């Protein structure tokens with residue numbers, strides 16, 4: 001008898017499972033639109049020049065690798081706050097903003113979820129329908145019951161704004177509402193700023209607890225523009241949580257670079273809240289790792305590297321935009337009559353393409369093109385070499 005006799009096999013992660021299938025596929029024309037990473041026009045995950053330069057400087061400095069503080073590198077946290085709230089934030093000056101460096105955006109969500117679960121044991125969590133699949137798992141794993149609010153309208157390929165507002169309006173006070181601050185994953189559909197104002201007002205009136213997730217800052221309209229929603233909520237005087245991920249914006253997926261930021265009511269409150277976050281982190285993984293955090297901090301705090309990074313981020317954003325435009329054009333060229341203009345209105349790396357599960361199966365089986373069964377495709381995996389082939393294949397399965 002083994003101790004582990006009763007352990008059941010967990011279901012495998014659907015996206016990673018698809019990836020394994022892709023890797024095992026021997027067809028030379030295969031295309032992976034399944035996973036959520038940005039690839040350059042050569043189909044590779046880029047190593048940004050700003051990152052490379054920071055890494056070289058870091059290696060040359062040959063610094064010792066002592067433990068970081070529990071809440072991470074101060075310059076990193078300051079940099080994360082500036083990205084969210086801007087250079088001259090009154091809230092930061094008032095000491096109402098506190099940040100901890102975390103293990104990616106996932107780590108930020110997890111630390112935030114654990115903190116909220118202790119603070120609000122009677123609350124539920126609401127996520128968008130659909131949402132990034134790990135949202136539900138993270139909050140359930142922290143002990144919450146997770147419900148959804150209406151979000152995507154499959155008929156219009158847009159936002160179900162009325163449904164969303166009505167759903168939020170019905171939530172009990174102090175429900176934790178997870179909102180994608182920009183570039184919604186998986187749909188690519190974001191509310192307009194005007195719609196966000198109405199959403200924020202409901203959140204405020206109903207005394208909901210906003211947890212903004214911003215994993216694609218810089219991939220929508222620009223670094224500043226993509227932070228508008230965070231700033232809008234902050235200006236309404238809402239206390240809230242924000243999870244930032246730098247995985248995509250720095251192309252540093254494996255370094256686990258993220259941050260959890262909380263906006264409190266006062267400096268004194270921030271001190272108490274941060275002390276509790278540190279206790280959660282200390283008993284979980286003790287403190288964050290040095291390498292990725294040092295690189296991001298260096299880029300954010302060195303004007304020349306920052307300028308280089310924003311240029312590189314702009315090129316990534318513009319390349320995705322160009323792929324959206326080309327996809328829509330090439331679908332027309334290949335005789336598709338259906339209107340795909342909604343792809344142009346979507347933002348960020350993903351598109352809910354409207355392809356059915358059966359069409360996704362055919363793309364994979366007949367054309368070696370891998371997408372998620374929900375119809376989500378990663379637009380950032382399209383490039384000048386594969387886009388024509390993909391458009392032609394989609395035209396064939398429609």
Ligand code: PMP
Pocket residue numbers: 036103104105106107132180185213215245246247253256257258
């Ligand atoms: N939130 C959303 C909406 C995401 O799409 C992702 C990454 N796919 C994350 C959080 C987590 O990011 P990270 O890889 O930095 O943990």
